Amino acid sequence: MVKNKKTLIILTAVLALLPLITQTKAVLNAFILLLIFATLGEAWNLITGFAGQTSFGHAAFFGIGAYTSAVIFYRCGVTPWLGMILGGIIASVIAAVMSYPCFRLKGHYFAIATLAVAEIIKQVFVSWSYVEGATGISIPIIHRSSGFGRRLFYLQFSDKLPWVYICLALFTAVIFLSSYLENSKMGYYLKAIRESHEVAEAIGINPTNYKLYAMIISAFISALCGSIYAQYILYIDPFMMFSLDISMKIVLLTVLGGIGNIYGPIIGAAIFIPLSEFTRIKLGGSGTGIDLMIYGLLIVLITCFRPKGVIGIAEKAAEKFRGKKTGGGGSIEAAS
Amino acid sequence: MKPLLEVKNITMKFGSLVANENVSFAIHDNEIVSLIGPNGAGKTTLFNCITGFYRPLGGRVAYRGRDITGMACYEICKLGITRTFQIVKTLNEMTVEENVMTGAFLHTRSRKEAAAITEEILDLTALVRKKDIPGANLTIADRKRVEIARALATKPRILMLDECMAGLNRTEIKDVMNLCLRLKEQGLSLLIVEHIMEAIMPISDNVVVLNAGKKITEGMPQDVVNNEEVIKAYLGDRYHAKSKKS
Numbered sequence: 089m090v091k092n093k094k095t096l097i098i099l100t101a102v103l104a105l106l107p108l109i110t111q112t113k114a115v116l117n118a119f120i121l122l123l124i125f126a127t128l129g130e131a132w133n134l135i136t137g138f139a140g141q142t143s144f145g146h147a148a149f150f151g152i153g154a155y156t157s158a159v160i161f162y163r164c165g166v167t168p169w170l171g172m173i174l175g176g177i178i179a180s181v182i183a184a185v186m187s188y189p190c191f192r193l194k195g196h197y198f199a200i201a202t203l204a205v206a207e208i209i210k211q212v213f214v215s216w217s218y219v220e221g222a223t224g225i226s227i228p229i230i231h232r233s234s235g236f237g238r239r240l241f242y243l244q245f246s247d248k249l250p251w252v253y254i255c256l257a258l259f260t261a262v263i264f265l266s267s268y269l270e271n272s273k274m275g276y277y278l279k280a281i282r283e284s285h286e287v288a289e290a291i292g293i294n295p296t297n298y299k300l301y302a303m304i305i306s307a308f309i310s311a312l313c314g315s316i317y318a319q320y321i322l323y324i325d326p327f328m329m330f331s332l333d334i335s336m337k338i339v340l341l342t343v344l345g346g347i348g349n350i351y352g353p354i355i356g357a358a359i360f361i362p363l364s365e366f367t368r369i370k371l372g373g374s375g376t377g378i379d380l381m382i383y384g385l386l387i388v389l390i391t392c393f394r395p396k397g398v399i400g401i402a403e404k405a406a407e408k409f410r411g412k413k414t415g416g417g418g419s420i421e422a423a424s
Numbered sequence: 425m426k427p428l429l430e431v432k433n434i435t436m437k438f439g440s441l442v443a444n445e446n447v448s449f450a451i452h453d454n455e456i457v458s459l460i461g462p463n464g465a466g467k468t469t470l471f472n473c474i475t476g477f478y479r480p481l482g483g484r485v486a487y488r489g490r491d492i493t494g495m496a497c498y499e500i501c502k503l504g505i506t507r508t509f510q511i512v513k514t515l516n517e518m519t520v521e522e523n524v525m526t527g528a529f530l531h532t533r534s535r536k537e538a539a540a541i542t543e544e545i546l547d548l549t550a551l552v553r554k555k556d557i558p559g560a561n562l563t564i565a566d567r568k569r570v571e572i573a574r575a576l577a578t579k580p581r582i583l584m585l586d587e588c589m590a591g592l593n594r595t596e597i598k599d600v601m602n603l604c605l606r607l608k609e610q611g612l613s614l615l616i617v618e619h620i621m622e623a624i625m626p627i628s629d630n631v632v633v634l635n636a637g638k639k640i641t642e643g644m645p646q647d648v649v650n651n652e653e654v655i656k657a658y659l660g661d662r663y664h665a666k667s668k669k670s
Contacts, residue, residue, distance in 0.1 A: 271535065272533075272535065273529040273532075273533050273535070273538070276522065276525055276526045276529055277526065277529065279515070279517070279518060279522075279526070280515055280518075280526045282517075283515040283516060283517060283518065283559075284513045284515060286477075286509070286513060287509070287513045287515060287574075288498075289477075289496070289497045289498045289501075290475070290497060290498075290501060290506065290507055290508075290509070290575070291498075291501060291506065291526060291527045291530060291574060291575065291577075291578050292498045292501035292502045292506075292527075292530040292578055293498055293526075294496070294498045294499075295498075348517075
């Protein structure tokens with residue numbers, strides 16, 4: 089566990105120093121999106137990677153977070169910081185209410201249910217006039233000459249660097265939380281539930297409760313990401329925030345990086361987000377979708393050959409390296 | 425002496441198939457009770473009824489005088505009754521140590537305490553050397569051992585073993601027998617479902633025999649093996665007659 093902490097601190101430090109290399113807007117933009125999606129991936133990993141309950145509806149929590157902070161800022165002028173917390177709480181409550189009955193379903197059926205729930209929530213937002221329905225909300229811009237304090241309070245910045253550090257702070261908090269959870273009672277229990285429901289029950293675990301805890305935490309984090317994303321792009325509508333596209337992005341980049349591993353989402357995001365951003369920039373309008381084609385190919389290859397994701401490849405390489413060092417002792421041990 | 429676990433008139437049916445009919449027996453403190461019977465006698469069903477995996481149609485199960493019939497299995501486990509599975513269910517993507525650790529977290533939140541319990545159990549079940557091997561890579565003997573270790577880590581008063589010796593070789597069976605006796609010494613009670621008579625008879629204090637869902641007899645091992653009903657149940661009428669002649 090100590091070793092884990094060290095790796096995490098190094099990872100965070102490297103990420104924190106990255107923006108110092110280049111200040112190009114496009115690069116920073118990609119970096120911000122990367123961190124937001126890595127955080128979403130961490131959140132999704134808790135419920136799917138650890139607890140084994142596949143959710144295809146995480147865009148719902150992401151969207152609820154975005155809408156809560158945006159609506160109360162738009163309607164009442166309340167700081168998005170408060171909206172963020174409120175959004176987290178609302179998303180958690182909705183997650184709990186929705187998943188409690190859904191947890192009776194197993195495997196694919198649970199996944200389908202989450203997909204349906206997300207779609208229902210999207211439809212609600214499309215036809216809800218208080219939140220401007222399908223038109224979406226343009227978040228009111230504060231005055232150009234506002235000082236940094238006021239900008240921080242209202243979470244609107246004139247350049248991208250503060251966003252990088254806000255997203256990084258959130259990502260760091262979340263990955264430390266994930267690491268802590270993984271090594272705690274809850275982490276062990278969630279993994280036991282993933283591996284076998286019956287064993288979990290036989291050794292005194294109430295699977296529904298633990299899945300619920302994981303879902304609530306996961307929804308809360310996803311909602312925080314949503315709020316930040318909304319403030320960052322300053323415009324939200326239901327088709328964008330609740331889209332299947334976002335749910336799938338979260339799923340796929342975590343699978344690509346390595347599901348059930350706390351480093352999986354950041355690795356997956358580090359491959360996927362720059363790929364999609366830069367193909368979009370380079371190829372312009374004619375090239376939209378190229379990133380998805382490349383990405384699709386990667387996913388197919390990974391799931392076919394290395395189901396544990398990029399992290400699986402890395403682990404295998406490390407094992408080989410270690411095996412060579414000790415004269416293959418490791419593999420004999422494992423075989424016996 | 426008041427029994428630790430009392431099973432009274434348990435009846436369980438699947439559709440029209442009667443799996444258990446009016447089965448009653450008791451487990452006392454510090455006692456090894458074995459449950460034997462031919463295939464399909466309803467041993468595993470009875471196991472499931474006691475541990476809360478099934479809710480019996482009739483009868484009751486009492487633990488230390490408290491009615492636990494139909495309670496959720498994780499609650500029954502918290503009270504002190506833990507079972508293993510006949511078809512071993514190793515947590516494949518977790519190492520042996522993690523498998524056991526998961527059980528050890530039952531009565532503690534602290535990782536340190538859980539690790540201490542795990543170490544003790546790994547030592548007791550002779551799994552220390554294998555603690556870093558993933559569940560998926562274990563041999564059947566080791567899987568069965570992990571199954572027992574994981575159950576033991578929950579610190580039960582009654583450990584219920586469902587055919588934990590089937591498929592093991594002689595040495596391995598001997599190991600499990602010794603482990604059972606050691607656990608009894610430590611104050612546990614055991615309920616063992618087993619087919620291997622030479623393993624189960626020497627260690628049992630009481631043997632309950634099931635056939636076609638009914639309890640046909642109960643008693644000390646030597647009495648049970650000479651019981652006519654039992655021989656008939658195992659060998660059938662024809663062979664039974666032969667054994668009588670000789």
